[in-house]
Amino acid sequence: MALPLSRTDRKMGARFLLNGTEHEVLSVVPTMTVLDYLRGEAGLRGTKEGCAEGDCGACTVAVVRHGGTRAEAINACLYTVGQLDGARLTTVEGLSGRNEPPDPVQQAMISCHASQCGFCTPGFVMALWTLRQEGGTPDDDAIHEALAGNLCRCTGYRPIVEAARQACRNAQPDQGIPDGASPAPQESLTTGDVAWFAPVTLDALLALRQSHPGALLLAGGTDVGLQFSKERCHAAVTISTSHVRELRLLRETPGALHIGAAVTISEALPACERTWPALGAIMRRFGSRQIRNAATVAGNLANASPIGDLAPCLMALDAQLDLAGPDGERSLPVEEFFHAYRRTALDDAEVITRIRIPRPADGTIFRAWKISKRHDQDISAVIGAFRVVLRNGRIADMRIAFGGMAAVPARARETERVLAGRTWSESTVRDAGDAMERDFTPIDDQRASAAYRLRVAANLLVRLYRDVAGESAVEVNQA
Numbered sequence: 001m002a003l004p005l006s007r008t009d010r011k012m013g014a015r016f017l018l019n020g021t022e023h024e025v026l027s028v029v030p031t032m033t034v035l036d037y038l039r040g041e042a043g044l045r046g047t048k049e050g051c052a053e054g055d056c057g058a059c060t061v062a063v064v065r066h067g068g069t070r071a072e073a074i075n076a077c078l079y080t081v082g083q084l085d086g087a088r089l090t091t092v093e094g095l096s097g098r099n100e101p102p103d104p105v106q107q108a109m110i111s112c113h114a115s116q117c118g119f120c121t122p123g124f125v126m127a128l129w130t131l132r133q134e135g136g137t138p139d140d141d142a143i144h145e146a147l148a149g150n151l152c153r154c155t156g157y158r159p160i161v162e163a164a165r166q167a168c169r170n171a172q173p174d175q176g177i178p179d180g181a182s183p184a185p186q187e188s189l190t191t192g193d194v195a196w197f198a199p200v201t202l203d204a205l206l207a208l209r210q211s212h213p214g215a216l217l218l219a220g221g222t223d224v225g226l227q228f229s230k231e232r233c234h235a236a237v238t239i240s241t242s243h244v245r246e247l248r249l250l251r252e253t254p255g256a257l258h259i260g261a262a263v264t265i266s267e268a269l270p271a272c273e274r275t276w277p278a279l280g281a282i283m284r285r286f287g288s289r290q291i292r293n294a295a296t297v298a299g300n301l302a303n304a305s306p307i308g309d310l311a312p313c314l315m316a317l318d319a320q321l322d323l324a325g326p327d328g329e330r331s332l333p334v335e336e337f338f339h340a341y342r343r344t345a346l347d348d349a350e351v352i353t354r355i356r357i358p359r360p361a362d363g364t365i366f367r368a369w370k371i372s373k374r375h376d377q378d379i380s381a382v383i384g385a386f387r388v389v390l391r392n393g394r395i396a397d398m399r400i401a402f403g404g405m406a407a408v409p410a411r412a413r414e415t416e417r418v419l420a421g422r423t424w425s426e427s428t429v430r431d432a433g434d435a436m437e438r439d440f441t442p443i444d445d446q447r448a449s450a451a452y453r454l455r456v457a458a459n460l461l462v463r464l465y466r467d468v469a470g471e472s473a474v475e476v477n478q479a
């Protein structure tokens, strides 16, 4: 049940360090956005609201999770006060006091004339501040990636990038994070009629799912957070997966990479990129750094968007999903998870616990491409993922999956059938492109027409061929 935003009596409030000082939030619902809390209750108006949906970066703040050491840039407009419980939060006000010299990032923004109206500036400063905390000297690619979630409408990016180069040159890691141990996270927060649970074990999570059937299950909140931010609606009961130990595990075994359902995309990215560089490249284009620092792989699958970026990649890689519910655990291939538009195989009280991506056999080729109007911070029109094994110049095995071509992410089975056993050549993949029309009947929408989608899907097959042909020979363990 969704309730309108209201202030009610609190029983237990979120506790966290805000710019080094312990705060307990007694006055607002745990699902209030951090941005509303900062600008309203806390009176810290340096953090700005632009879009309130994760797109502009004006609200960027830095969060160190409980038990963590890294400051991560987060969109305060989507993150909730409940998610802060046990964390350390730094806002632009925490960088330097009124009578203190500016932080090196602020100084570089001044020296490089990187601010005009200034509305976007606190967000840029915080995005760069977290980059600086990583230490070293980032190259321009790293700078662009760190700033891809921040929009500036008047200054232009050249001076901002220059400020980034200046501020982050030979930086010492973790220099500016305010000291102090954060309070221990609590397993429940209650503010009047709005309850927040943050279980730490899978058993406790499953028990809560059963005892609160209508509860909102929240991972990073980059999809769900929009209802707090935009619709100003708050579920009566929210269950956060963020502290569930079993769901926080990220494990590499000889056979597979295991990604727990509460592992963020930023956390999973390095391991994914090492084994499947093409998957890493897709993940690097996922939203922005602020989004990736909160969003989970499991949330991306569970929200069952037909244009989600990760489902087609995981389908092509033959990844498996582990689910747990009151009747025990079960596993299924990712491709069997999507039943219909926004409908999945999850039963009511079930949760995703883990995603397992099998390691590629020798000689496996994996490629994936996201086609969107902008390179950064954009939703796919089409996303295609391809896993190929070649033997003696022929296609021994091929899995092709697309997003944006149907109501659910789906395999191109007819195209796969046409290609099976054929000679690996450009004419083969060109011929096979026609089969896409038998696999998919895409829709026209504001992102792309049906005809464009079909053409792009067929062209991606040719791109696959040329991309692989451009490299010396068939790769070993190359993704």
Ligand SMILES: Cc1cc2nc3c(=O)[nH]c(=O)nc-3n(C[C@H](O)[C@H](O)[C@H](O)COP(=O)(O)OP(=O)(O)OC[C@H]3O[C@@H](n4cnc5c(N)ncnc54)[C@H](O)[C@@H]3O)c2cc1C
Binding pocket: 053, 054, 055, 216, 217, 218, 219, 220, 221, 222, 223, 224, 225, 241, 261, 262, 285, 286, 287, 288, 291, 294, 295, 296, 297, 298, 299, 300, 301, 302, 303, 307, 308, 309, 310, 346, 350, 351, 352, 353, 377, 378, 379
């Ligand atoms: C600005 C912006 C940019 C974005 N860019 C992209 C993009 O480039 N590509 C893309 O694919 N998506 C993008 N998204 C969408 C979103 O970030 C992703 O879908 C993300 O992976 C959701 O993960 P989350 O952890 O934030 O999920 P949440 O919002 O917390 O939850 C999403 C859904 O998953 C369910 N869920 C979460 N965990 C579990 C679990 N363990 N078991 C069962 N159900 C669960 C929730 O109940 C909810 O229904 C973007 C969103 C925003 C706001």
Ligand code: FES
Binding pocket: 048, 049, 050, 051, 052, 053, 054, 055, 056, 057, 058, 059, 060, 075, 076, 077, 078
């Ligand atoms: S206000 Fe635009 S990203 Fe948060």
Ligand code: FES
Binding pocket: 114, 115, 116, 117, 118, 119, 120, 121, 151, 152, 153, 154, 155
């Ligand atoms: S300085 Fe005006 S929006 Fe960036």
